[in-house]
Amino acid sequence: MTVTIKDIAKVAGVSYSTVSKALNNSPLVKEITKRKILKVAAEMGYEPNLAAKQLVRKKTDVIGLMWPTIERIVLATLVTNISKAFETTSYSMILSVDAPETAMDTFKKFQVDGMIVFGESNSITVSTENIPVVIYGVSGKNESAYPIIDANHEASMQKAVQHLVELGHRRIAYIGHLDQEDALQSEKVEGYEKAMKHFKLDENITIINSNGLNWFDGYTATDIMLEQDKRPTAIIGGSYDISGGILRALQEKGVQVPEDISIVSYDNIPQMATMEVPMTCAGVPVDVLAEEIVHSIIERIESDEEIELVKKLSPTLTERESTGPPPEIL
Structure with missing residues (x-):
């Protein structure tokens, strides 16, 4: 038999409204009374009717996450951390x-309070x-009126190139997916090019299209890279x-890593180690993101004030065993 608030009120010797306030942690109920009511509710096995509560509040406490795929390890890791x-x-999240x-x-069926959308393409066309x-997504690439969390791919490429330059590298190649419809990938390429020009390495800019974002795409693109007349001493994946x-x-x-060729990867997840x-x-x-x-x-859901439309996060570089000086200066 379902225990109701009225049942609790009868046993506790208080009014129906007092029980309701106590169960909602209202400051209008004295602490001693609140503890008594909660004790009675627990002993009677009371379980709140969440659907009714949500109906009254017009809020479900559920957020929808619209994601393109969980096949890639980084995205699966990010979903797990979210x-x-x-x-x-x-x-709760669906x-x-x-x-x-x-x-x-x-x-819509779940009547979510809000949505998180992964902006892989240049435009967000979802009717919310x-x-x-x-x-x-990437600020400046999406024509969007919604707040954007920008992981700052350009700054990540700057840090990657700078790290390799400081180790002595000059021939630094980039292997990645060249997809003009994917703003996140486009910004990585642009960031790499900008960083190489910043360090006066324009003539050494080498971009190999992996034609995809998966393990085998990087594997096959490496064969193309190794056929270059001037083999790079470092690669940014x-x-x-x-x-x-x-x-x-x-x-x-x-080819020994890093003795022959150093590698820096975009993405910052624990699996790198x-x-x-x-x-x-x-x-x-990934946990910060x-x-x-x-x-x-x-x-966005709870604040009455407008929140900033772009939050550009600061990337970090984590140095491990895949990078070292180029072979000519060992």
């Missing part, structure tokens, strides 16, 4: 990897129908998966 970040809040229209239908939205493929291809060709050669990486740490995304969507 989920963990929600555990410290009153909100994830959809469906097409935007299908995801929106799902989120007044649902608060935060986008993980456009993603964790691409860099893993680069590393394996070099090892199979008998456990690769066959622990990988030097540049990017916003996840916490900022969660904080921003909750702020």
Whole structure:
């Protein structure tokens, strides 16, 4: 038999409204009375009717996450960290990897309070129908009226190139996905080019298209890179998966890392430390990125004030065993 608030009020010897206030932690109820009511409720096995509570509050405490794929390790890691970040809040998360229209239908059924959208393309065309939205994407690339969390890919490339230049490298290649429809990938390439020009290395700019973001794409692109007349002494990989493929291809060709060629990878996830050669990486740490995304969507939902439209995060470079001086100065 379901225990109701009226049942608790009868046993506790207080009014129905007092029980309701106590269960909602109202300051209008004396602490001694509140403890008594909570004790009675627990002993009677009371479970709140969340659906009714949500109906009264017109709030579900559910946030939808619209994600393109969880096949790539970095995205799966970021989703996991976002989920963990929600555990410290009153909100729950539902994830959809469906097409935007299908995801929106799902989120409407759950009456989500807000949405997180991954902005891989240059434009966000999802009709949100007044649902608060935060986008993980690239500011300046998306024509969007929604707040954007920008992981600052350009600054990451600057840090990667600078690290290699300080080690003595001049022939630094970039292997990554050249997709004009993917703003995140485009900014990495642009950031690499800008950094190389900053260090007066224009003539050494070498960009190899991996034609994808997966391990095998990096693996096959490395063969093309090794056929260059002037083999680079360092490579910047456009993603964790691409860099893993680069590393394996070099090892199979008998190229030592970092003795012959150094590697820096974009992305900053814990798995970098456990690769066959622990990988030097540049990017916003995945836990920091996840916490900022969660904080921003909750702020968007709960704050009456307009929040800043762009939050550009600061990347870090973590140095590991995959980078060292170029062979000519050893």
